[in-house]
Amino acid sequence: MKISILASDLSDNATGRADLLARLLSSRYEVDVVGPQFGEGLWAPSRDGPVAYRSVRAGRDPGFARHVPELLALVDGEILVASKPRPTSFGLGLLARARRRRPLVLDIDDWEVGFFYRSGAWGRVGRALNLANPNGLPWTWLAEKLICRADAITVASRFLECRFGGTLLPHVRDTEAWDPARYDRADARARQGVGANKVVMFLGTPRGHKGVDDLIDAVGLLGPGVVLALVGVDPARGGAPRWSRIPHVRVTGEIPFDDVPRYLVAADVVAVPQRDTTDTVAQVPAKLFDAMALARPIVSTSVSMIPEILDGCGLVVEPGDVPALAGAIKRLLDNAEEAAALGQRARERCEARYSFRVARATLFPLIERLTARRSA
Numbered sequence: 186m187k188i189s190i191l192a193s194d195l196s197d198n199a200t201g202r203a204d205l206l207a208r209l210l211s212s213r214y215e216v217d218v219v220g221p222q223f224g225e226g227l228w229a230p231s232r233d234g235p236v237a238y239r240s241v242r243a244g245r246d247p248g249f250a251r252h253v254p255e256l257l258a259l260v261d262g263e264i265l266v267a268s269k270p271r272p273t274s275f276g277l278g279l280l281a282r283a284r285r286r287r288p289l290v291l292d293i294d295d296w297e298v299g300f301f302y303r304s305g306a307w308g309r310v311g312r313a314l315n316l317a318n319p320n321g322l323p324w325t326w327l328a329e330k331l332i333c334r335a336d337a338i339t340v341a342s343r344f345l346e347c348r349f350g351g352t353l354l355p356h357v358r359d360t361e362a363w364d365p366a367r368y369d370r371a372d373a374r375a376r377q378g379v380g381a382n383k384v385v386m387f388l389g390t391p392r393g394h395k396g397v398d399d400l401i402d403a404v405g406l407l408g409p410g411v412v413l414a415l416v417g418v419d420p421a422r423g424g425a426p427r428w429s430r431i432p433h434v435r436v437t438g439e440i441p442f443d444d445v446p447r448y449l450v451a452a453d454v455v456a457v458p459q460r461d462t463t464d465t466v467a468q469v470p471a472k473l474f475d476a477m478a479l480a481r482p483i484v485s486t487s488v489s490m491i492p493e494i495l496d497g498c499g500l501v502v503e504p505g506d507v508p509a510l511a512g513a514i515k516r517l518l519d520n521a522e523e524a525a526a527l528g529q530r531a532r533e534r535c536e537a538r539y540s541f542r543v544a545r546a547t548l549f550p551l552i553e554r555l556t557a558r559r560s561a
Contacts, residue, residue, distance in 0.1 A: 186556065187215040189262030191281075193274035193320060195240045196224025198390045200231050201471060202294045202341075203268040204442065205356065207236040209544055210266075210552070219259040221252065221273050229439035230417070249273075249319045257281055263559070264552060266290045270297055270332055272324040279334060288555035291335035292354070293345050296467035297325050303394070303463050336558075337551055342490050344467040352551060355490075356471040357544040360536045363446050363478040373451035377435060379412055383518050386414045386452035386481075388445065389472045394465050396458030396486065396504065397428075403458070403511035404433055411518065416440065416448050449479050454517045454524065457485040461504040465489060477535035482524035484513045494539075498530035 188210055192203035195218070207216045222240040231238070239259050243252045260281040267278035267289060275291055282289045301322040315321040332338065338351030346353050374384070385404050391397040397415065404413040415428060416437040429436045440448060449455065455476035459465045469490050476483050483499035485491045492501050500517065502509040517524040537543070 186264065187217075187262040188264045188266060188552070189260045189281075190216065190218045191260065191265065191267045191274040191278050192218050192220035193269050193271040194224070195220050195222045195227055195231075195238060197228055198230075199269060199271075200228040201442075202292065202356075204231050204234065204236050205471075206266060206268060206292060208359070209357070209541060209548055211236070212545070213549060214264075214552070215262075217262075219256065220277075221249070221256060229419075230442040232441065234442055247317055253277070253280070257284065262287070264288050264290070264555060266292060267335070268292050269295065270325070270328045271320050272328050273319050275328050275331070275335075276324070279331065286559075288336045288559055289334075290337045290339065290551070290555070291332060291351075292339045292341075293332075293349055293351070294341035294356070294469075296345065296348070296463070298322070298329055299463040299466060301325070336555060339548070339551070342467050342469045343493070344489060348467070352547060354544060354547055355469055355494075355539055356474050357539045357541055358474045358478040358535060360478050360532070360540040360542075363475075365446075365450055365479045365532070368446045368450040368479070370450045373447055373449075377414055377437065377448065377451055379414065379435065379451065382410055382412045383453045384412055384414055384451055385454045385456055385514055385518075386416060386449065387456055387458075387472075388416045388449060388475060389470070391415060391418055392464075394460050394462045395470070396460045399460070399505060399507050399510060400456050400458045401428065401431060401434060402507045403456075403514060405431075406508070406511040407515055407518070414448075414452070445475055446479055449475055449481060452476075452481050454514050455481045455483050456510070456514060457483065457491070458510055459486045459488040459491065459504060461486070461488050465504075469494065474535060474539050477531040477539065480525075480528040480532040482517045482528045483531060484510065484517065486510075494534075495531070498527055498534050500527070 190203050203218045210216045217237040219239045221243040241255045265278050267275040278289045339354040340346045340351045414435045428434050465488050486504040500513040
């Protein structure tokens with residue numbers, strides 16, 4: 186049986202969740218990921234990986250509509266999984282289901298409308314008038330209103346579960362493949378040129394709501410001998426040029442997803458300093474599970490499900506509190522035994538709750554129920 190996963194934009198980091206779903210499902214089913222590509226190429230971390238992608242080059246303007254038939258022709262699975270309630274994924278899924286009756290699963294890992302609310306009332310008005318962007322506020326709001334039309338829903342956080350219902354399916358990692366014993370820490374440190382410095386690492390796409398500027402300030406308070414490694418930064422986006430000029434910061438560009446362990450094992454502490462905004466209230470950062478799988482000590486903030494996930498296996502501070510963030514990082518850098526114990530407990534938690542094995546035990550029965558219903 187074939188499953189088609191619909192992604193909203195194969196050129197940006199929204200591809201990450203679709204890639205994860207494909208890896209989970211491909212052990213039992215034929216799977217590919219299809220969707221529009223608004224940028225120049227496939228999102229860099231997913232290139233050359235094991236997941237099959239098919240895309241249609243499209244523009245963010247009213248001309249997107251003419252690409253819809255071409256996109257629908259790619260959606261040929263017996264089961265459809267739409268990643269995110271966006272018009273260019275879930276909307277296409279609804280159209281594909283209307284053409285030929287196939288079960289449609291909607292996977293929600295972010296509160297998409299919340300991304301538009303951070304700019305206040307007037308900013309929201311401006312975004313509401315932007316009808317040209319197929320994933321703009323008015324169309325995303327409409328897609329959210331249609332969520333009840335999905336045949337099944339999976340969600341990545343408690344907030345999303347309370348808001349939309351469905352089955353909880355957090356981000357997970359392949360804890361067998363991501364066994365820290367398989368990776369050479371000395372080689373990872375040499376590759377990043379950190380010398381004898383202690384390494385605090387942030388991994389992923391840096392954006393304002395992810396607290397990268399808070400982290401830069403916090404590590405700056407720790408004095409010499411500590412560097413902040415920002416890994417996975419597109420050099421053409423955000424603050425990358427500015428961050429590269431800060432003495433205690435090392436910037437590494439986007440890396441293939443399967444190379445993440447080779448970088449992450451270099452970290453003495455992994456920091457996930459989410460800010461408390463409408464962007465983050467529903468988010469559970471996937472980078473948490475990267476660090477947990479690799480037994481890295483973690484410092485994060487009390488946003489969304491993070492305190493629940495890290496209870497007893499990581500340090501959590503209030504979001505936006507730079508001195509507290511610096512203090513928690515320093516505590517782990519100065520206490521290697523505590524840091525190692527927290528890292529080991531984090532890996533054990535990941536194996537027990539956030540592994541591929543656990544996720545498949547949830548996802549496969551859901552797919553089987555939909556298949557049986559379709560056959561009946």
